[in-house]
Structure formats: structure tokens, C-alpha cells
Amino acid sequence: MARKARIAALAASFTLTLCADAWSADIAQPLPARKPTLIRNAYVMTMDPALGDVPAGDVLVGDGRIMAVGKNLQAPPNADIVDGSHAVVMPGLVETHWHMWNTLVRGMEGDRTGHGYFDVVHKKAGPQFTPDDEYLGVMISGAEAINSGTTFVHDWSHNLRSSDHARAGLKALKDLGIRGRFSYGYFTTIEPDKVSNLDDIAAVKQRWNEFSPEGLLDLGMAVRGPLPGVPKEVVDQEFGAAQKLGLPITVHVNQIARNKDMVQKLCDAKLLRKEVLLIHAMLLSDAEYDCIVGSGAAVSLSPVSEMRVGYGFPRTNELLKRRIPVGLSVDTASITGNGSMFDVMRATQNAASGLLQDEFALPARRLLELATIGGAKAIGMDDRIGSLTPGKRADLILVDLRGYHMMPLTDVANLLVQSTQPADVKLVMVDGRMLKSNGEVGGVNRQALAEAAARRNEEIMRQEMADRVQKKQP
Known part of the structure; x- marks a missing residue:
């Protein structure tokens, strides 16, 4: 009973503690809303053996999940259209x-x-x-x-x-x-x-x-x-x-x-x-x-x-x-x-x-x-993520193949593994929500995060150096 009481007390303090941080108000930004999205004319690498790769293919996303993969898909009237030419769409x-x-x-x-x-x-x-x-x-x-x-x-x-x-x-x-x-x-x-x-x-x-x-x-x-x-x-x-x-x-x-x-x-x-x-x-x-x-x-x-x-x-x-x-x-x-x-x-x-x-x-x-x-x-989540299988959650990325380090376009799998850099990733979607678009990560104030991190890193390093001096370490 004593342990159950401790757990209940910890749980009761949960919400209060969750909101009591010093940084998040400046660093965290509102996340974008989910919207139906059609990615058109991309090289679609589904990682689903039954679907394989779909060159010049489309991926339709709605309600946070993969709705369809194929060619010449029709977009709902309110869908965002993303041009996937010269790019690979694959699972995140x-x-x-x-x-x-x-x-x-x-x-x-x-x-x-x-x-x-x-x-x-x-x-x-x-x-x-x-x-x-x-x-x-x-x-x-x-x-x-x-x-x-x-x-x-x-x-x-x-x-x-x-x-x-x-x-x-x-x-x-x-x-x-x-x-x-x-x-x-x-x-x-x-x-x-x-x-x-x-x-x-x-x-x-x-x-x-x-x-x-x-x-x-x-x-x-x-x-x-x-x-x-x-x-x-x-x-x-x-x-x-x-x-x-x-x-x-x-x-x-x-x-x-x-x-x-x-x-x-x-x-x-x-x-x-x-x-x-x-x-x-x-x-x-x-x-x-x-x-x-x-x-x-x-x-x-x-x-x-x-x-x-x-x-x-x-x-x-x-x-x-x-x-x-x-x-x-x-x-x-x-x-x-x-x-x-x-x-x-x-x-x-x-x-x-x-x-x-x-x-x-x-x-x-x-x-x-x-x-x-x-x-x-x-990790036991292959029923939800890991491939662009219709019905799974819409976790996907778009990789641009036009960088100098990607030229010339030959074997797509080899280029992805051997050559891809973070800057090539132009779009990142999690559960149907765009977390990176046009090369920028949303939901984060980069400058506020960088300043806070630099300040704390300097303080931690200063303390670490003080400890070395106290212990007479080089």
C-alpha cells in the first residue's frame, strides 16, 4: 500500500512538473497542422516487398496515414501538392x-x-x-x-x-x-x-x-x-x-x-x-x-x-x-x-x-x-511504420537528388546510402504532419535553442575545468 501511495503522489504531481521548465517557451514553436498531401512524380521507394519501387510515382497522405501509393493519383480538393521530381520519397x-x-x-x-x-x-x-x-x-x-x-x-x-x-x-x-x-x-x-x-x-x-x-x-x-x-x-x-x-x-x-x-x-x-x-x-x-x-x-x-x-x-x-x-x-x-x-x-x-x-x-x-x-x-512497430504501405502511419521523407555529390543519377539505393547529406532531405513528415519543409525544421526556434545550449555548455565546461584544476589534472 505504501508503494501504491508513492506512485499515486508522483502521478498527481505529473502535470504541474510537466509545464515547469525554463526553456520551452522560447525554444518550442507551434507545430503545423496536418493536411492532406499528394507528393507527385517522385521515385517512390516503399520498402514494402509487395509494392517495391515506383518510379515517377505518387504518394497520397491523409488523416496521418498513407492513403495510396501509385501513379497518377487524384488529390482531394484541399490537399497540398508537392512536386517530387528529381527526388526520392521513402519511409522516415x-x-x-x-x-x-x-x-x-x-x-x-x-x-x-x-x-x-x-x-x-x-x-x-x-x-x-x-x-x-x-x-x-x-x-x-x-x-x-x-x-x-x-x-x-x-x-x-x-x-x-x-x-x-x-x-x-x-x-x-x-x-x-x-x-x-x-x-x-x-x-x-x-x-x-x-x-x-x-x-x-x-x-x-x-x-x-x-x-x-x-x-x-x-x-x-x-x-x-x-x-x-x-x-x-x-x-x-x-x-x-x-x-x-x-x-x-x-x-x-x-x-x-x-x-x-x-x-x-x-x-x-x-x-x-x-x-x-x-x-x-x-x-x-x-x-x-x-x-x-x-x-x-x-x-x-x-x-x-x-x-x-x-x-x-x-x-x-x-x-x-x-x-x-x-x-x-x-x-x-x-x-x-x-x-x-x-x-x-x-x-x-x-x-x-x-x-x-x-x-x-x-x-x-x-x-x-x-x-x-x-x-x-x-522495436516492435513494423505494423505502424517502416514502409510506405497504405494504412500505415505517414512517416516519410523526400530526398533531393540534384546535389553535386549526387551527380550523375545512377543507382538510387547506392546514392542514398553512400552520398546523402542532411541538406538533401527537403521534407520530413511524421504522422502526416510536416516537421521539415523547404529545408527548414519547424517546431523549434533554432536561435533560442543555440543560445541556451551554448550558455549551459560553457557553464558545464567551466565546472569541468575547475574540477581538473582542483584535482591537479592536466
């Missing part, structure tokens, strides 16, 4: 694991021992974060995602130092109008034997419709899992809470030698299931691969960060050979530099070719699948 990109909060400290990590990502971002910057910082980090990440063609983000939020931090991150996602999953996690310096804030997770779940009144967001849990030093009781309690609340769960596994047996531990404890998304999963035994296959769990790969931080090469082809659902992710723009999923596709292709010494290890079309319908399957 699906990102499956991103620590969006720490984009606020992009580039802060150094290039020598003691000043790397985990030292600077997790141990030094993370503890300084306020709820307003959480909001800023998620807003920057989400705006960058939209700008580069990503329509779904998985905010793997692991610096939640209070209930207000969680609410600030969720408010940013809501303000952006992007589709996504908020996986409520722990915080970067939590002690191994401490359990995540399960009461607040339950309170957030209880009032979820207030965060996502249009159904664009869903809730998940981000956990540490059986890391060395984390007691089994903590692992069981967190996994059990997720299952009781009906939440999908994600966990980093098997990326370095000291935790290379995490999947086996999860398997032995019977904690793997279809609703579990495994992050990295680079050092797997045959038995662990078999366990993942048997459980129906999926894997999210982030090749740019995995190579940059020294984990090695993702085992993309091995996972695909075993028909394990695979999605692609940014992971953390504070070390990868940017949040472009086109860059992630390129890195995935190059890493596979380098690892297998095979130029043709991962064809471009397969990469596009992983970044759209494959990612949607990995």
Missing part, C-alpha cells in the same frame, strides 16, 4: 538507441586517457545536468534527427537524476512532434546495488496519455542488466517491473571482454524475450546467438560509436544470417559527432566490408532496410 528513418541528453556536451570528450567519453560525459558532465539541461539535450538531438530524415528516435535516457529530469526529456520529445520511444533509465553514476526509480516509472506509465496525447510516443525501460557488480536481485527486480508494467526493455550487452557473458546470464535467468532489445551484442558465443534466436529478442547496432570508442566491428552479417531482427542507432552524438542515420548506414556498410574483407558484404538496399522496416521490426 528509424533510430533504435540514442542517449539524447548528452548531445548538449557534444565534442567535450578529449583525446587522451582520463578525458574520454565515459570519464568526461558520464562521470563529470552527467552529474551537473539539471532538468533544463535534459530538455536542451533532447531538443538538439531531436531537431538534428528531423533535419537529417529520422522520424523515429529511441531516447535511451540514462542520466535521470530526478523525476523532473524524466519529465523534461519527455516534454522535449512531445514539443518536437517526432515519433519515438522514451526508455526510462537510471543515471550515469548510480551505485551498482541501487535499483532504478521504479515508482516514478510506474507513475509516468499511469499518466502516459498526458505525455503522448496523439500516440506518437511510447514508454520503455533502460536497464544495466547483469553487469559485473550489479546484484542478481537488482536485475530481477528491474526486469520484473518492466514485465509487470508491460514495457519493452533495453540493455547494453557483450560489447567488451569484461561483460561478454551478459547474454548468457540473461538467457540462464530466462529474462530474454521478444520485448527485449539488446544493444551492441558484439562478442557473442554460438550459444548466445542461439538463445537470442530462440527468445525472439532483437539487436541494435551503433557502428560509428562502436568503432570510435574501441569496441570493434559490429557483427551485422552474423546477426542477419541467423535472422535476428537488427536496427541501427546513433548511440551518442557527443562522440560520433552527429546524428545522421545516413552516416550510420555508411559506417555499417564499411564496417561489414572491412571485417569480412568483402566489398559486397552488405548491399545498399539491405542497409536501407535496416534503417527503415528493419529498425521498425527491432
Whole structure:
């Protein structure tokens, strides 16, 4: 009864806290209304095997969903008409694991021992974060995602130092109008034997419709899992809470030698299931691969960060050979530099070719699948997004093919994977609403966001430098 009372009290304070932030009034802008839209005469890449590609095709959008795909479609009288000549229309990109909060400290990590990502971002910057910082980090990440063609983000939020931090991150996602999953996690310096804030997770779940009144967001849990030093009781309690609340769960596994047996531990404890998304999963035994296959769990790969931080090469082809659902992710723009999923596709292709010494290890079309319908399957949303199938939600992008770096127009799939830059993405639609048009992201005051972010980044860096001086570090 005491726990139910705590959850009820947290839920009761939910709406008040949701609106009590310092930045959003200046940064968040009204989102445009949904309108029927007909995109005409584009190269339509549906990512639906039954529909295939439709050269010189049309896409009709209405009521937030894909109404029709074909040639010479008729537009309703009140529809906006978009000329898709010299462009590709395809599903919006699906990102499956991103620590969006720490984009606020992009580039802060150094290039020598003691000043790397985990030292600077997790141990030094993370503890300084306020709820307003959480909001800023998620807003920057989400705006960058939209700008580069990503329509779904998985905010793997692991610096939640209070209930207000969680609410600030969720408010940013809501303000952006992007589709996504908020996986409520722990915080970067939590002690191994401490359990995540399960009461607040339950309170957030209880009032979820207030965060996502249009159904664009869903809730998940981000956990540490059986890391060395984390007691089994903590692992069981967190996994059990997720299952009781009906939440999908994600966990980093098997990326370095000291935790290379995490999947086996999860398997032995019977904690793997279809609703579990495994992050990295680079050092797997045959038995662990078999366990993942048997459980129906999926894997999210982030090749740019995995190579940059020294984990090695993702085992993309091995996972695909075993028909394990695979999605692609940014992971953390504070070390990868940017949040472009086109860059992630390129890195995935190059890493596979380098690892297998095979130029043709991962064809471009397969990469596009992983970044759209494959990612949607990995997060359990392929019934709603990931392809331009009539009836699905209207999450799509238009990529202009007229840039110098796209000339000459040859194989469309190869050009999309190898050459696309964020500036080529001219239109981004989520649930039938234009979030980027004419090359500009709506819903965000760019100047106000930049000024607020620069101010807080400078303060965080100043404190980090003061700590170095106090500790007599170089």
C-alpha cells in the first residue's frame, strides 16, 4: 500500500512538473497542422516487398496515414501538392538507441586517457545536468534527427537524476512532434546495488496519455542488466517491473571482454524475450546467438560509436544470417559527432566490408532496410511504420537528388546510402504532419535553442575545468 501511495503522489504531481521548465517557451514553436498531401512524380521507394519501387510515382497522405501509393493519383480538393521530381520519397528513418541528453556536451570528450567519453560525459558532465539541461539535450538531438530524415528516435535516457529530469526529456520529445520511444533509465553514476526509480516509472506509465496525447510516443525501460557488480536481485527486480508494467526493455550487452557473458546470464535467468532489445551484442558465443534466436529478442547496432570508442566491428552479417531482427542507432552524438542515420548506414556498410574483407558484404538496399522496416521490426512497430504501405502511419521523407555529390543519377539505393547529406532531405513528415519543409525544421526556434545550449555548455565546461584544476589534472 505504501508503494501504491508513492506512485499515486508522483502521478498527481505529473502535470504541474510537466509545464515547469525554463526553456520551452522560447525554444518550442507551434507545430503545423496536418493536411492532406499528394507528393507527385517522385521515385517512390516503399520498402514494402509487395509494392517495391515506383518510379515517377505518387504518394497520397491523409488523416496521418498513407492513403495510396501509385501513379497518377487524384488529390482531394484541399490537399497540398508537392512536386517530387528529381527526388526520392521513402519511409522516415528509424533510430533504435540514442542517449539524447548528452548531445548538449557534444565534442567535450578529449583525446587522451582520463578525458574520454565515459570519464568526461558520464562521470563529470552527467552529474551537473539539471532538468533544463535534459530538455536542451533532447531538443538538439531531436531537431538534428528531423533535419537529417529520422522520424523515429529511441531516447535511451540514462542520466535521470530526478523525476523532473524524466519529465523534461519527455516534454522535449512531445514539443518536437517526432515519433519515438522514451526508455526510462537510471543515471550515469548510480551505485551498482541501487535499483532504478521504479515508482516514478510506474507513475509516468499511469499518466502516459498526458505525455503522448496523439500516440506518437511510447514508454520503455533502460536497464544495466547483469553487469559485473550489479546484484542478481537488482536485475530481477528491474526486469520484473518492466514485465509487470508491460514495457519493452533495453540493455547494453557483450560489447567488451569484461561483460561478454551478459547474454548468457540473461538467457540462464530466462529474462530474454521478444520485448527485449539488446544493444551492441558484439562478442557473442554460438550459444548466445542461439538463445537470442530462440527468445525472439532483437539487436541494435551503433557502428560509428562502436568503432570510435574501441569496441570493434559490429557483427551485422552474423546477426542477419541467423535472422535476428537488427536496427541501427546513433548511440551518442557527443562522440560520433552527429546524428545522421545516413552516416550510420555508411559506417555499417564499411564496417561489414572491412571485417569480412568483402566489398559486397552488405548491399545498399539491405542497409536501407535496416534503417527503415528493419529498425521498425527491432522495436516492435513494423505494423505502424517502416514502409510506405497504405494504412500505415505517414512517416516519410523526400530526398533531393540534384546535389553535386549526387551527380550523375545512377543507382538510387547506392546514392542514398553512400552520398546523402542532411541538406538533401527537403521534407520530413511524421504522422502526416510536416516537421521539415523547404529545408527548414519547424517546431523549434533554432536561435533560442543555440543560445541556451551554448550558455549551459560553457557553464558545464567551466565546472569541468575547475574540477581538473582542483584535482591537479592536466
